Amino acid sequence: MQTQHTDIVIIGAGLTGLTAAFHLINEGKKVLLLEKNHWVGGQIRTFEEDGFVFESGPNTGSVSHPEVTELLNALSPACELEIADENANNRLIWKGDRFRKLPSGLIGGITTPLFTLSDKFRILGEPFRKKGTNPDESVGELANRRLGKSFVNYAVDPFLSGIYAGDPMKLITRYALPKLYNLEQNYGSFIGGSIAKAKEPKTERDRLATKKVFSTRGGLSSLTNALGDAIGKENIRLSVSDILVHPFENQWKVTFSTLQEEETILASKVITTVGAYALPNLLPFIAKEEMDKISNLQYAPVVEIAVGIKDTRGLQFNAFGGLVPSIEKKDVLGILFPSACFQGRAPESGTLFTFYVGGIKKHYLTQLSDNELKELVCKELHAMLKLPASMEPDMIRIFRHTHAIPQYELSTGERLATIECLQKRYPGLIIAGNLRNGISMADRILQGATISYEI
Numbered sequence: 402m403q404t405q406h407t408d409i410v411i412i413g414a415g416l417t418g419l420t421a422a423f424h425l426i427n428e429g430k431k432v433l434l435l436e437k438n439h440w441v442g443g444q445i446r447t448f449e450e451d452g453f454v455f456e457s458g459p460n461t462g463s464v465s466h467p468e469v470t471e472l473l474n475a476l477s478p479a480c481e482l483e484i485a486d487e488n489a490n491n492r493l494i495w496k497g498d499r500f501r502k503l504p505s506g507l508i509g510g511i512t513t514p515l516f517t518l519s520d521k522f523r524i525l526g527e528p529f530r531k532k533g534t535n536p537d538e539s540v541g542e543l544a545n546r547r548l549g550k551s552f553v554n555y556a557v558d559p560f561l562s563g564i565y566a567g568d569p570m571k572l573i574t575r576y577a578l579p580k581l582y583n584l585e586q587n588y589g590s591f592i593g594g595s596i597a598k599a600k601e602p603k604t605e606r607d608r609l610a611t612k613k614v615f616s617t618r619g620g621l622s623s624l625t626n627a628l629g630d631a632i633g634k635e636n637i638r639l640s641v642s643d644i645l646v647h648p649f650e651n652q653w654k655v656t657f658s659t660l661q662e663e664e665t666i667l668a669s670k671v672i673t674t675v676g677a678y679a680l681p682n683l684l685p686f687i688a689k690e691e692m693d694k695i696s697n698l699q700y701a702p703v704v705e706i707a708v709g710i711k712d713t714r715g716l717q718f719n720a721f722g723g724l725v726p727s728i729e730k731k732d733v734l735g736i737l738f739p740s741a742c743f744q745g746r747a748p749e750s751g752t753l754f755t756f757y758v759g760g761i762k763k764h765y766l767t768q769l770s771d772n773e774l775k776e777l778v779c780k781e782l783h784a785m786l787k788l789p790a791s792m793e794p795d796m797i798r799i800f801r802h803t804h805a806i807p808q809y810e811l812s813t814g815e816r817l818a819t820i821e822c823l824q825k826r827y828p829g830l831i832i833a834g835n836l837r838n839g840i841s842m843a844d845r846i847l848q849g850a851t852i853s854y855e856i
């Protein structure tokens with residue numbers, strides 16, 4: 402067994418670990434990135450088959466922080482940013498027997514059948530409603546109080562299904578949607594706050610956060626592969642198992658097995674970016690009662706199904722996709738139309754769809770067999786997307802995620818406090834990843850970059 406030394410060990414080569422490693426290496430630090438899979442990217446993975454290019458995890462991100470643009474600029478030309486076609490501005494919501502357009506302007510807002518007339522009037526009073534006093538108010542409660550029930554059912558619920566595959570009555574606003582929470586707390590209203598924020602002066606750097614929907618040319622693996630290449634093979638160990646981390650003489654001792662041998666590394670810092678459920682085995686020196694407060698984090702299970710049709714006979718799906726409110730009692734959470742948003746995702750006359758099934762409210766549907774899922778998809782292609790009866794998919798690929806999206810519910814406060822306390826007690830230990838600071842790719846890039854500034 403060899404013992405080596407490095408400055409920083411990062412555990413997990415998903416987007417968080419890769420981004421942190423990339424920045425730290427650029428700052429001249431010696432980094433070793435450990436990953437149990439035989440690929441880098443974690444939840445991000447792109448596949449190609451029969452002219453379709455599809456993702457098993459995230460399909461799109463939002464350029465919501467300057468760090469996203471900065472990272473993609475730094476990786477160019479190895480990885481090329483692809484901003485979604487303007488089709489992506491069309492968002493659909495299922496109601497009754499079909500998808501309807503989510504309104505974006507005043508006229509659409511008045512005429513949409515998605516919301517009740519009384520809630521449409523009620524929204525006029527939103528800027529004058531009192532701000533909430535419960536810091537642990539759920540997103541559903543907050544939206545019900547300020548906007549009305551039909552907005553919760555037909556906007557907030559499907560929106561949170563799309564992001565968290567979660568339950569709006571359980572996701573706590575200040576953790577799950579901190580920007581929304583701050584709008585109410587700082588400006589007293591969503592509408593007033595949004596207008597005031599839009600008028601605030603922006604620096605050149607602020608403007609890098611364009612809020613646009615993005616992918617990368619050829620699929621999101623080109624982002625994580627470009628990060629992997631920039632970090633360098635010599636700084637990454639793949640297919641690693643049995644990682645154990647222990648404090649050792651003012652340093653960190655990390656032991657692990659590779660396909661060839663057992664290794665020991667001494668480092669001054671260890672950054673974990675794995676899911677909360679993986680931490681107890683990784684950090685056995687932390688007492689169970691304390692670790693339970695982190696590892697009790699619940700994750701929504703999700704099945705993602707890529708569906709390709711080589712020739713849709715002129716049928717167009719010019720939208721980002723459609724979301725399904727849970728009140729509508731359908732078996733899909735939503736359907737994305739990636740080939741309407743990005744180049745080269747389907748053959749020229751074809752279409753690529755991505756179906757999502759499961760989530761917190763319908764977790765039991767993730768137990769369906771592959772055949773049952775294929776039947777469900779084929780049924781909804783005709784029922785929801787109105788494909789002609791004679792049109793069948795040419796490709797169906799199923800990806801099961803048992804720990805897809807962490808749920809920032811009421812336990813979050815205690816989890817964050819425990820992490821802070823542990824990081825103070827054990828200098829050099831950083832517990833990161835999407836168990837805190839946001840679940841989106843943009844949040845992961847921000848966290849990876851922030852860790853590198855702070856170290």
Ligand SMILES: Cc1cc2nc3c(=O)[nH]c(=O)nc-3n(C[C@H](O)[C@H](O)[C@H](O)COP(=O)(O)OP(=O)(O)OC[C@H]3O[C@@H](n4cnc5c(N)ncnc54)[C@H](O)[C@@H]3O)c2cc1C
Pocket residue numbers: 412413414415416417418435436437438442443444445457458459460461462463641644674675676679683703705802804805806834835840841842843845
């Ligand atoms: C189905 C799905 C759809 C999504 N859609 C979107 C979307 O549309 N937009 C968006 O912005 N975000 C989306 N996300 C969220 C986004 O993909 C994730 O937040 C992000 O990719 C997480 O990156 P990460 O590095 O924090 O974690 P991960 O990608 O989970 O990386 C953690 C890494 O740690 C490794 N690991 C775990 N345990 C160990 C261990 N014991 N030893 C060594 N290595 C270990 C894992 O193999 C993994 O590679 C989606 C996620 C899923 C699952």
